[in-house]
Amino acid sequence: MKVNTDCITLNYQTNDKTDIFCSEKNNTLSVYVNGKKYNSSISEYEISHNDRILISFGDGSSIAEQLRYLESLKIFDIPKKIPQYSGKDINL
Known part of the structure; x- marks a missing residue:
């Protein structure tokens, strides 16, 4: 998928218009x-x-509904991994 300010292209690696x-x-x-x-x-x-x-x-008439639906979806918070380094892994 490729998106810019005016167009969205699905399967953009093909030449299917x-x-x-x-x-x-x-x-x-x-x-x-x-x-x-x-x-x-x-x-x-x-x-x-x-x-x-x-x-x-589209015509924009359903954007408010789409935003409400998107907001209702639960985001499962996956904590960011913090790398654990021991002193032996650090080279000066």
């Missing part, structure tokens, strides 16, 4: 990060722990 969805008169590509509209290219966004990202394509 039926998998490209771009903003136009009746349909727009909208991106929300943690419930807030994200207006830059999502490909430049650095994902943080527990982020909720919505990529929606």
